[in-house]
Amino acid sequence: MAISEQDYLGKLIRFTQNRVWRTYPGGKVLDELVGKEDPADTHFPEDWIGSVTSAKNPGREDVEEGVSTAVIGEDHHPFDELLDSDPEYFLGADHVKAFGNKPQLLVKLLDSAIRLHFQAHPTAQFAQERMNEPSGKAEAYYILKTREDVENPYIYMGFQRPPAKDDLKKWIEEQNLEAIESCLDKIPVKPGDALFIPGGFPHAIGEGILMVEIMEPSDLAIRFEFEKAGYTLPESARFMNRGLDFCLEAFDFSQTTLEDIRKKYFFKPCMIRQFPYNSGALYHLIGIETTPCMQVRKSILRDVVTRREDQCFIGIVTKGKATLSTPSDELVVNTYDKFFYPAGMGDLKIKPEGEVEILECSPPLAK
Numbered sequence: 001m002a003i004s005e006q007d008y009l010g011k012l013i014r015f016t017q018n019r020v021w022r023t024y025p026g027g028k029v030l031d032e033l034v035g036k037e038d039p040a041d042t043h044f045p046e047d048w049i050g051s052v053t054s055a056k057n058p059g060r061e062d063v064e065e066g067v068s069t070a071v072i073g074e075d076h077h078p079f080d081e082l083l084d085s086d087p088e089y090f091l092g093a094d095h096v097k098a099f100g101n102k103p104q105l106l107v108k109l110l111d112s113a114i115r116l117h118f119q120a121h122p123t124a125q126f127a128q129e130r131m132n133e134p135s136g137k138a139e140a141y142y143i144l145k146t147r148e149d150v151e152n153p154y155i156y157m158g159f160q161r162p163p164a165k166d167d168l169k170k171w172i173e174e175q176n177l178e179a180i181e182s183c184l185d186k187i188p189v190k191p192g193d194a195l196f197i198p199g200g201f202p203h204a205i206g207e208g209i210l211m212v213e214i215m216e217p218s219d220l221a222i223r224f225e226f227e228k229a230g231y232t233l234p235e236s237a238r239f240m241n242r243g244l245d246f247c248l249e250a251f252d253f254s255q256t257t258l259e260d261i262r263k264k265y266f267f268k269p270c271m272i273r274q275f276p277y278n279s280g281a282l283y284h285l286i287g288i289e290t291t292p293c294m295q296v297r298k299s300i301l302r303d304v305v306t307r308r309e310d311q312c313f314i315g316i317v318t319k320g321k322a323t324l325s326t327p328s329d330e331l332v333v334n335t336y337d338k339f340f341y342p343a344g345m346g347d348l349k350i351k352p353e354g355e356v357e358i359l360e361c362s363p364p365l366a367k
Helices: 028-033 079-085 087-091 093-099 124-131 165-174 177-181 244-248 258-265
Strands: 013-015 046-049 069-072 075-078 106-111 139-146 154-157 194-197 203-205 209-215 270-275 280-286 295-301 305-307 313-326 329-333 338-341 348-362
Touching: 028 106, 069 079, 075 079, 079 087, 087 093, 106 313, 154 194, 165 177, 165 244, 194 258, 194 280, 209 348, 295 305, 295 313
Parallel strands: none
Antiparallel strands: 013 069, 013 338, 046 106, 069 075, 106 209, 139 194, 139 209, 154 203, 270 280, 280 295, 295 348, 305 348, 313 329, 313 338, 313 348
16 A cells, blocks of 8 residues: 555654564563563564665575564554655655665664674675675674673674684684684673674674664675574575685784774763753764764653754664654653654654653764
């Protein structure tokens, strides 16, 4: 059924859970968020938010998954079809001119039960020049919470002791994980941490972490650890169907010390502007000074605020409860609810109950 202006102009847009199959187990916390009777860790550990990206899962080529459902009132629309109905309203004229009808962004809630596979992703330059792909897969993380039974949550990120390329190739072929792991240190993380993983960096997310993952809209991954939790990756899920020698060219073999990582890739909130009457403030986390691929901000609100932005964003309530309203619509959002603010929305009133925090994930700036 065709989507008309009266279906969306000035209306508030929320997202249902959009669980996607992955090679690692998790998702128990995501089950709890929607009140499942028997929450459990399964192979659906991710909730893709505001996604127009299809997941690539070997053996599941006949399953359509990855594209989000947008909810306006009682109506449900595939998010890509909604954007196509009026791309300039939803994404902005400058964005459409630069990137077309796609957000050029993929946002996820990720709930890991185990340490994820060691992996790396190509940079945008490598993907475009060597793979004829439009996007690489640079990533940003915002840590929401950790499971109670995880004492020291961590990630791996970059080579602290870079191996020779030939040695790494041998270790991957032999699956000598002890040797691979000896090249990286565990990097402690905690709720509220915001960090960026450049393309080419080897990395792995530790067990028991619930996070928001913001990335370029691709599913390109070099997975150089083949077996986790009893599941062995098929050949097609390891090296992007290009072979190990090709993938090794995408790795960043530079030495990255823990001090470098904390200084260059962990970010503290920097105030952009304060809202009137001490009602809150908007903070910058990640943007053009770090990557051209995304923008991440956070608003902290204590009283009623009316927002008007000139760029779209995906909002995730990371703390508290609030009522969102426009002249023609109203929506109550709770912790971990997700919504979309179109570029042409105009005024959005946010009335918090107590203190509310909203993570705001925006596409790259149009040049």
